[in-house]
Amino acid sequence: MSNEAEVEAVVTAVKQSTKYGDTSEATIRELAAEAVRQHKKTKPAIKAVRARLHSIMAPYLGDPDYTAEATRLDAAFAAHDDAAIEAICQDCLYAHLSTRERLPILAEFYERIFAITGQPQSILDIACGLNPLALRWMGLEAVSGGRSVRGQSAVSSEQLAVSGGRSVRGQLAVSSEQLAVSGGRSVRGQSAVSSEQLAVSGERVRFYAYDIHEPRIAFVNHYLKLEGLEPLAKVQDVAMDFPQEAADVALFLKEMPRFERNYGGRGRPLLEALRARFLVISYPTISTHGGRNLTNRYREFMHQLIQGHDWPVTELLFAGELVFVIDKRLGD
Numbered sequence: 001m002s003n004e005a006e007v008e009a010v011v012t013a014v015k016q017s018t019k020y021g022d023t024s025e026a027t028i029r030e031l032a033a034e035a036v037r038q039h040k041k042t043k044p045a046i047k048a049v050r051a052r053l054h055s056i057m058a059p060y061l062g063d064p065d066y067t068a069e070a071t072r073l074d075a076a077f078a079a080h081d082d083a084a085i086e087a088i089c090q091d092c093l094y095a096h097l098s099t100r101e102r103l104p105i106l107a108e109f110y111e112r113i114f115a116i117t118g119q120p121q122s123i124l125d126i127a128c129g130l131n132p133l134a135l136r137w138m139g140l141e142a143v144s145g146g147r148s149v150r151g152q153s154a155v156s157s158e159q160l161a162v163s164g165g166r167s168v169r170g171q172l173a174v175s176s177e178q179l180a181v182s183g184g185r186s187v188r189g190q191s192a193v194s195s196e197q198l199a200v201s202g203e204r205v206r207f208y209a210y211d212i213h214e215p216r217i218a219f220v221n222h223y224l225k226l227e228g229l230e231p232l233a234k235v236q237d238v239a240m241d242f243p244q245e246a247a248d249v250a251l252f253l254k255e256m257p258r259f260e261r262n263y264g265g266r267g268r269p270l271l272e273a274l275r276a277r278f279l280v281i282s283y284p285t286i287s288t289h290g291g292r293n294l295t296n297r298y299r300e301f302m303h304q305l306i307q308g309h310d311w312p313v314t315e316l317l318f319a320g321e322l323v324f325v326i327d328k329r330l331g332d
């Protein structure tokens with residue numbers, strides 16, 4: 001078999017697999033070309049690509065049922081039922097570990113970040129996962145017709161206190177208990193801006209999102225359209241193809257350590273190439289498996305990554321997530 005035919009055979013086999021078939025073809029092709037250079041036979045090359053994809057796609061972090069959730073969203077939007085829309089968004093955020101861990105701090109998370117960057121009108125969400133479904137909790141005042149949503153949260157601190165360590169899903173479900181301790185504030189009142197607020201004419205937020213998981217991106221675009229926003233999510237491998245769009249803020253949440261491991265050394269050039277005034281890079285503070293505290297290690301890692309750049313950095317420490325807000329405007 002020629003080299004090209006070999007690559008094609010590997011791409012076809014991986015594209016047909018249940019576990020990794022949803023991955024961007026460009027990503028699979030790049031990995032296949034590399035694997036074919038290293039392995040003489042097709043089978044070991046396929047195995048090598050699957051092993052790389054396990055680390056890159058991290059399927060163990062979880063996914064919602066995209067078709068079912070899209071149908072639920074359609075019905076909730078058709079009924080103009082904000083409470084139902086927000087409950088579905090929360091279910092989707094819960095389905096993936098990165099966003100599940102962020103649920104209890106969601107509104108505070110964006111409030112503190114945007115207090116530094118200012119309210120963005122354009123955002124790049126790089127390696128987005130399900131994070132765009134948090135849009136209603138981002139407190140985007142600049143595009144919400146001036147109504148502040150600060151202080152509103154998906155799950156309030158009072159709710160967390162009463163839940164006594166129960167899972168976030170449990171917390172979201174027991175609303176009567178939560179209402180009792182949250183001073184009667186309804187879940188509806190706490191959460192979120194509505195579609196109209198996100199889509200005030202002429203001031204719509206431009207939410208670009210990038211991922212290599214095809215159904216995830218199709219679902220994110222489906223959601224953005226329902227919110228009346230432009231479907232700016234893209235299947236794009238940001239290691240091969242740095243985003244070119246300009247924005248106020250670029251989010252690169254909880255992916256840098258894996259990204260550096262998977263694409264050795266492309267983290268720094270990616271940060272340099274991004275056309276955003278502020279970079280928001282985050283890290284989990286606790287390891288997925290061992291429960292080790294990673295704060296010091298990732299703080300050092302982040303500073304090494306941008307060493308030599310005169311970029312002012314603000315560190316924000318949340319329960320479960322360490323965030324660096326990097327100002328590229330003032331630096332080189």
Ligand SMILES: C[S@@+](CC[C@H](N)C(=O)[O-])C[C@H]1O[C@@H](n2cnc3c(N)ncnc32)[C@H](O)[C@@H]1O
Nearest residue numbers: 098099127128129131211212237238239253254
């Ligand atoms: C750990 S999740 C983080 C999701 C999100 N940033 C968050 O914190 O909620 C990593 C995501 O990055 C995506 N990803 C991994 N490598 C990528 C690449 N080279 N280009 C674009 N997306 C990538 C994965 O498909 C996955 O959805």
